[in-house]
Amino acid sequence: DAGVIQSPRHEVTEMGQEVTLRCKPISGHDYLFWYRQTMMRGLELLIYFNNNVPIDDSGMPEDRFSAKMPNASFSTLKIQPSEPRDSAVYFCASSLREAPNTGELFFGEGSRLTVL
Amino acid sequence: ELKVEQNPLFLSMQEGKNYTIYCNYSTTSDRLYWYRQDPGKSLESLFVLLSNGAVKQEGRLMASLDTKARLSTLHITAAVHDLSATYFCAVVIGGADGLTFGKGTHLIIQP
Numbered sequence: 001d002a003g004v005i006q007s008p009r010h011e012v013t014e015m016g017q018e019v020t021l022r023c024k025p026i027s028g029h030d031y032l033f034w035y036r037q038t039m040m041r042g043l044e045l046l047i048y049f050n051n052n053v054p055i056d057d058s059g060m061p062e063d064r065f066s067a068k069m070p071n072a073s074f075s076t077l078k079i080q081p082s083e084p085r086d087s088a089v090y091f092c093a094s095s096l097r098e099a100p101n102t103g104e105l106f107f108g109e110g111s112r113l114t115v116l
Numbered sequence: 117e118l119k120v121e122q123n124p125l126f127l128s129m130q131e132g133k134n135y136t137i138y139c140n141y142s143t144t145s146d147r148l149y150w151y152r153q154d155p156g157k158s159l160e161s162l163f164v165l166l167s168n169g170a171v172k173q174e175g176r177l178m179a180s181l182d183t184k185a186r187l188s189t190l191h192i193t194a195a196v197h198d199l200s201a202t203y204f205c206a207v208v209i210g211g212a213d214g215l216t217f218g219k220g221t222h223l224i225i226q227p
Contacts, residue, residue: 031213033214033215042217042218042219042220043204043217043220045214045216048213048214050213055213056213059214091158091159093159095213097213102147102164102166103147103149103164103208103213103215104149104161104164105149105159105161105206105215107159107160109157109158110158
């Protein structure tokens with residue numbers, strides 16, 4: 001399996017611009033997660049989906065952030081408008097609820113976002 | 117609110133030495149995960165601990181879980197430079213699905 005695939009790997013943009021991050025989960029996985037990693041705050045769960053349905057978006061920082069999962073093989077995380085404090089590495093992860101390793105997350109390589 | 121605390125956050129040690137990283141969590145949980153992250157890279161799953169008393173070993177790393185004490189340990193035996201990385205523990209509350217991560221332990225192993 002190719003693993004979780006994220007794009008772009010690096011994004012540099014200016015404040016106020018729209019940013020869209022993309023994720024393709026591992027085929028057959030029924031959960032998809034978006035995390036954000038910064039030095040100050042560590043790894044934060046932003047939102048997760050089960051069978052393409054958003055389950056918990058309480059970690060989304062504010063209305064500028066939105067996420068969708070239109071089908072089982074694709075998800076997007078959008079920031080509009082972007083701000084310098086959004087600069088971080090955004091990870092997508094997927095998992096399979098069933099045993100043997102219940103809930104183990106498999107992470108993509110991450111999208112490093114820099115907002116100037 | 118679930119809190120996950122790792123200790124220490126930074127550790128510099130010499131090759132050949134043994135050491136233990138601790139992970140405490142604040143709410144009852146029956147699942148604990150250990151991940152490794154190299155600089156600029158993704159997170160790699162190391163161990164999945166699914167019950168009280170669970171112990172898993174891979175090479176020089178051994179992880180254990182005590183759900184009554186809400187404590188997991190990651191023990192490093194005869195450290196080698198290749199184990200230099202940041203190690204995270206993560207916990208999920210029963211019924212929820214997203215993992216809550218500790219701050220990570222930045223481990224440097226010097227020759």
